[in-house]
Amino acid sequence: MEHIYSKWHHPYKPAAKYKKKVAYFSMEFGIDQAFNIYSGGLGFLAGSHMRSGLELKQNMIGIGMLWKYGYYDQARNDDQTLKTEFNEKHFDFLEYTGIEVTIKLHDNPNVKVRAYVLKPEVFGTVPMYFLSTDVDGNDHLSRTITNHLYDQNPVTRISQSIVLGIAGAKVVEALGGADTYHLNEGHALPAFYYLRDKGVTKEQMVFTTHTPEKAGNEERDARHLNRCGFFGRTYSEQELQTEMVNGGMINYTISALRMARKANGVSKLHAIVANDMWKDYEGICEIIPITNAQNQKFWQDETIKKSWQKDNATAYKKRKLALKSELFDEVYKQTGKKLDPTVLTIVWARRFAAYKRADLLLHDYDRFKKLIHNEKYPVQIIWAGKPYPFDYGAIDTFNHLVHQSKQEPNLAVLIGYEIDLSRKLKCGSDVWLNTPRITREASGTSGMTAAMNGSVNVSTDDGWIPEFKKDEENCFVLPALDYQKPTYEQDKLDTDNLYNILENKVLPTYYDAPKKWQKIVFTAMNDVIPEFTTQRMAADYYKKLF
Template sequence: MEGGDFFTSFRDSDEYQSFCDHPVAYFCAEFALESDFPIYAGGLGVLAGDLMKEAFDRKFPMLGIGLYYYVGYRYGSDDVKNGATELALKNPEDHGLEPVCGPDGKRIIVSLPSEGRNIKIAAWKYQKDTAPVYLLDTNLEENDLEDRKISWFLYTNDKKARIKQQMILGIGGYRFIKALGVLPSFYHLNEGNSAFLAYEIAREKAEEQGINFIQAQELVKSKVVFTNHTLVPAGNDVFENELFSMILSNYSDEIGVPLSDLIAQGEILGANAFSMTRFALRSSGKINAVSKLHGEYAAKTWPNYPIVPITNGIHIPTWDLSKDGEVVKKHDENKKILLNFVEEKTGQKWDQGDLVIGWGRRVVKYKRPLALIDDPDAFTSLSKNGKSVRAIFSGRPHPNDVEGNEIVKIIKKLADDKLKDRIVFLEGYDIELAQKMVSGSDVWLNTPYVGFEACGTSGMKAALNGTLLLSTDDGWMAEVDFDRIGWSIPSNRVSNNLINILSNQVIPQFFDQKDVWQQRMAQAREFIKSEFSASRMLREYIEKHYLD
């Protein structure tokens, strides 16, 4: 059974009724729910948002737990430290969020102890064609100003605020679900940011069965699912034991468990540090990587843990900008929309017949965003004999990522100088801009070092809309037959290989073999719909994690 057939049959089963009584609780630090809703930074949040939409479409009982960020990802917390007072705090109700209240009509508020005081936590509910998503909030009058700011910034560089966010998400999230009266069947950790909830599950189990905390930790693993999305160190939080002890000592006293026992589960021996990823691995009964290749690398990195691959998928209705017509015709219309947007934002007027290459995602060094334009003269030489090649770049580096911000500066400088009229950098990369780019570009470029990109779903969104792929064989791309939907780039000497493939294969086919190009557009679209949808991903979660 595929797609809808599986879910239709599943909804008639006893197992489905059990999930109705005990839904899956899905924890994530970010959710991409609306384009201008600043509670997501990139792929992790987009994936979480897509899953919430798919659960709603398929009527699968699931709820999301995240944080409400009043400023979000667009600014670094250093802005506040440096005295900035003009930061626009986003009102939750402006995005249609409702305060979560109990039967008495009063807001549900839970608390957790840290640094000699109790941090109060409320929540907002989002549910617009998604499974319900509860966003935790500490910006309450009852809290100190420092604690009110915990939920201002997404991925703050302030380690103290960061570990508190993860306490709020994990421990606070667990307590909130309990106060809501929900008894989940599974707690699904989408990355390790929420792993502290494992303490709460173990504490409760120890009290119920009269056993010690260590024994309880082993028993509750079967209730915890962990999805790892990256092997890159920057994506795996590590806190010094001294900071961990300072922030969690009151919690340790409250639950009657020594700090040493709490630290032991995530301790990096010899480093005097606590790893959230290591803790999540040790606390989970089921673990998955997000592509087959990622699974292979993860198994080598963490050989003592059984890790299964469940390749990410995309929510087709969100990303399908070609659904109302034949793919070639719709792509032409979408390309016109994209080129009009480029002209509006940059003043550059490109021709509909130009070959347009798109690159859009988080700007970070390992993704090699400069590969195409590392040699500006080589890129310029691709345009000749009346055949023009253009490129659109967009993306956000982390505010504190020096290398990522420098890469953006280099691209912008080239766009204003040597490659003026050949490339542009579009500001404000979000869901809406991503939709324009993946549906209107002719080629979608992806050049990470192999082994660094766990999955990378932007190419799925592009191929769904008839945009052909030009990529290294990393993440989900290692599962692709490029003969049908694009071209594979050898990862070594990527810039030279990229220019050669464009010159000898991509450009001739685009300009001189339209029938072949258009056939591949249709193949790409059908391939994504059949193999890389969020429907398939959710089904695998159910079969491999929630039922197995």
């Protein structure tokens, strides 16, 4: 009997304004704690999008990768420093669709790729298809392609893009094809090359660029990609020449921007930065802003939501104390430290990337010591986040914070930063600290879900913040500075400004003007909902991009 999800199928009749068939390709999806195949913000964003797609009855499907070992599991060495573990994952809730496609990788013309379906009823998403090369009959090397999200071996990384792009496009064909093919970031670029050869027009291809970081915009040698099978067939030298940029390279972002009808950046500021970044390359499509968002139903605590809707400060405070206690149970379990729910708690939690500056507070060590030993206005600080497992600089920062926190009863560094812990941190913190260097954070969605749960953003003026901020009314924002200054000078200025804001505004407001603090909390919720929810965002994608 044929599997119902081996054809394009939704458990509902798509809403009229969302009837266009859209296939959404992403290297990672953060949908549920039980399905840990994501690394960070890109995955959280894509997962929220898939949930809202179902809520709005959109005719969309997700195409992703079934990572056998996920990203990695955070553990600790004997001295509490970071240990990376790779453990095999088992996901009983996925079903084999019966769809198996073959692709050519390097010198192997017959690599098999299987598609497994995540049905809508499991986690409340649109139908999603996950690809695996761990298939009987594949050679050992081919079977390992879908082992690790963002494998550190460059050849494996290229193979992963080919699997997601070309095998993904073939799976969509097997399901009956799509009207629009959407690449969430450049990882699945081979899909566009393959589809273009199949007669899919520019009209049907759209693209989202997520990062102004050079490392996030992959660039690889064109001839090497050609040998790997990146283009779906072997390109002639002449064909390669037309695709090359920067001296014989293929830049995934530039190629996607040339092939797409339209593209988007993920905040208003990011769209400006992205248009400026790529303007010197010819044939680039327009990059419009569609600001990232998060799924309210999934991320917002129900009791917090009710207290906000009724403007009930007493109910809110009672629930916030309970949520802080839940978070502090986790801190106690991991570090043996007992934190105090009545003390202002600052959380810095996100991917550990250098530009996000996890250790910004420590740049002025004297003021840091003063802040954490302030008896009039006590604070507690928690850090969490996953460095890329082979980014030794980021791991070193993580470990430095671990060593600093060991000496102080009111500091903690947590491991296991995935959806469950992320939720606990957002619900249990009073301040959500966000410190990227300006223009480097394309959007940054964690602050949105923090605001939904009453954690007040203290942030540099980057990403989504310029669209949201009412300084001292719904958040506290560091003064914008000249991002062309040397990073050392930017860090110095931002550190000084951050301390001034914490010492003179945040702490006195929290302790001396609790009513004003409460007003900031509820104003932030008013301003984040519905504007920064994926209901708005998923609707925007259909309206403005698809």
